[in-house]
Amino acid sequence: MSLSMGACPHAWRHHLQHRGHMWATSPAFRRQLFLLRSLAPTCAHGGRASSSSLQVHAMSAAAGPVYEADAEAVVRRITPPLDRARHKGQAGKIAVIGGCREYTGAPYFAAISALKVGADLSHVFCTKDAATVIKSYSPELIVHPILEESYSVKDDERESVSSSILAEIAKWMERFDCIVVGPGLGRDTFLMDCVSNIMRHARQANIPTVVDGDGLFLVTNNIGLVEDNPLAILTPNVYEYKRLVQKVLNCEVNEENASEQLTALCQKIGGVTIMRKGKADLISDGKKVTQVSTFGSPRRCGGQGDILSGSVAVFSSWARHFLLSNEQTTEKSVNPMVLGCIAGSLLLRKAASLAFEKNKRSTVTTDIIEFLGQSLEDISPAGR
Ligand SMILES: NC(=O)C1=CN([C@@H]2O[C@H](COP(=O)(O)OP(=O)(O)OC[C@H]3O[C@@H](n4cnc5c(N)ncnc54)[C@H](OP(=O)(O)O)[C@@H]3O)[C@@H](O)[C@H]2O)[C@@H](O)CC1
Ligand SMILES: Nc1ncnc2c1ncn2[C@@H]1O[C@H](COP(=O)(O)OP(=O)(O)OP(=O)(O)O)[C@@H](O)[C@H]1O
Numbered sequence: 001m002s003l004s005m006g007a008c009p010h011a012w013r014h015h016l017q018h019r020g021h022m023w024a025t026s027p028a029f030r031r032q033l034f035l036l037r038s039l040a041p042t043c044a045h046g047g048r049a050s051s052s053s054l055q056v057h058a059m060s061a062a063a064g065p066v067y068e069a070d071a072e073a074v075v076r077r078i079t080p081p082l083d084r085a086r087h088k089g090q091a092g093k094i095a096v097i098g099g100c101r102e103y104t105g106a107p108y109f110a111a112i113s114a115l116k117v118g119a120d121l122s123h124v125f126c127t128k129d130a131a132t133v134i135k136s137y138s139p140e141l142i143v144h145p146i147l148e149e150s151y152s153v154k155d156d157e158r159e160s161v162s163s164s165i166l167a168e169i170a171k172w173m174e175r176f177d178c179i180v181v182g183p184g185l186g187r188d189t190f191l192m193d194c195v196s197n198i199m200r201h202a203r204q205a206n207i208p209t210v211v212d213g214d215g216l217f218l219v220t221n222n223i224g225l226v227e228d229n230p231l232a233i234l235t236p237n238v239y240e241y242k243r244l245v246q247k248v249l250n251c252e253v254n255e256e257n258a259s260e261q262l263t264a265l266c267q268k269i270g271g272v273t274i275m276r277k278g279k280a281d282l283i284s285d286g287k288k289v290t291q292v293s294t295f296g297s298p299r300r301c302g303g304q305g306d307i308l309s310g311s312v313a314v315f316s317s318w319a320r321h322f323l324l325s326n327e328q329t330t331e332k333s334v335n336p337m338v339l340g341c342i343a344g345s346l347l348l349r350k351a352a353s354l355a356f357e358k359n360k361r362s363t364v365t366t367d368i369i370e371f372l373g374q375s376l377e378d379i380s381p382a383g384r
């Protein structure tokens with residue numbers, strides 16, 4: 001738990017007091033609470049069920065109900081105000097574990113997105129080869145060149161190198177509000193072993209963990225790393241989801257039964273939240289299935305999932321601290337990890353939409369990152 005926000009949520013309590021107890025009993029608050037709770041049932045394409053769409057809705061209901069999240073209300077609700085009394089770190093400290101010889105873009109996209117959404121500090125733990133490259137993309141990121149791949153470690157040094165990597169990252173771990181494991185990590189066996197240790201350590205320290213990209217490759221082959229961990233979020237794309245379903249449920253992906261299968265997957269793993277990315281992002285913690293289907297962009301350039309993982313890390317931390325600070329007034333059954341996924345999904349989609357409006361077919365991931373700020377501002381103005 002982070003020293004700044006997690007262990008000491010006074011700043012958030014202060015923010016609530018600042019907004020006042022009147023706010024807690026006001027119609028506006030009750031309406032937002034209702035919006036948050038009522039992830040109202042919709043038809044498959046995401047609109048409210050009308051008589052003409054009832055058939056579609058009934059079909060999706062037959063395969064297990066999917067609820068369209070009121071994602072804008074969620075974003076507004078969990079985004080903290082820019083309070084002048086707060087100090088650096090209180091809006092979130094995020095770390096990305098990823099970045100190797102092949103991939104330097106993915107960890108950069110995830111880490112810079114966390115900052116652009118509103119986190120105060122964003123770290124990257126990557127291999128030595130990747131570090132200078134990632135640093136050169138942005139002076140905003142704090143880059144730790146501590147990971148090693150097999151080719152750079154002698155066989156008889158593996159154990160000691162692995163221990164010193166864990167010791168180095170352990171020094172930092174308690175400070176993070178959330179870590180993102182996997183963007184651009186690669187699949188080197190030695191690296192995977194080290195990252196498994198890092199994930200176990202994060203779990204012991206109760207640090208929420210978003211698992212994406214090659215982190216999902218690791219977890220799919222070692223489900224114990226996330227089993228029964230309510231602070232774990234998995235964000236699989238179509239291939240990653242397919243591999244998870246095959247491994248955990250021992251069957252193929254069934255589109256007709258998508259929500260039931262997702263629920264079963266969450267339940268089988270136990271406790272985790274999964275966001276299945278696609279045309280609509282399907283989110284479940286094994287209790288119900290929520291979707292975000294706001295249209296984003298028709299461009300499918302690589303890296304959008306990385307923006308999403310960095311954004312989800314920030315929003316789930318915000319949601320967690322918001323709920324912790326609202327013990328009296330907030331519905332206990334709301335899962336902050338689910339709220340984080342809903343908010344991250346919406347923000348990425350809004351930013352992708354604005355970027356596409358401007359850049360059309362030439363839209364790339366950095367163009368989308370440029371619009372994260374405006375997208376959040378449109379939903380939850382900073383001057384509020
Ligand atoms: N700029 C950067 O640095 C970026 C780096 N990134 C990093 O790259 C790493 C790997 O992530 P990944 O998403 O590319 O890997 P993975 O999901 O394996 O798909 C790769 C391709 O393999 C194929 N394919 C795989 N499985 C299949 C299946 N079952 N069935 C069929 N096809 C299958 C499929 O290709 P296709 O066959 O469609 O040509 C698919 O497109 C990871 O660390 C990630 O973070 C990205 O974030 C992007 C930006
Ligand atoms: N067919 C689609 N239509 C609309 N949006 C989509 C579609 N597929 C994915 N997305 C959006 O793009 C985001 C990233 O999903 P994607 O499946 O591209 O992840 P990814 O493959 O992990 O990305 P990355 O290239 O970063 O690894 C999702 O949140 C989703 O909102």
Ligand SMILES: [Mg+2]
Nearest residue numbers: 213237305306
């Ligand atoms: Mg990905």
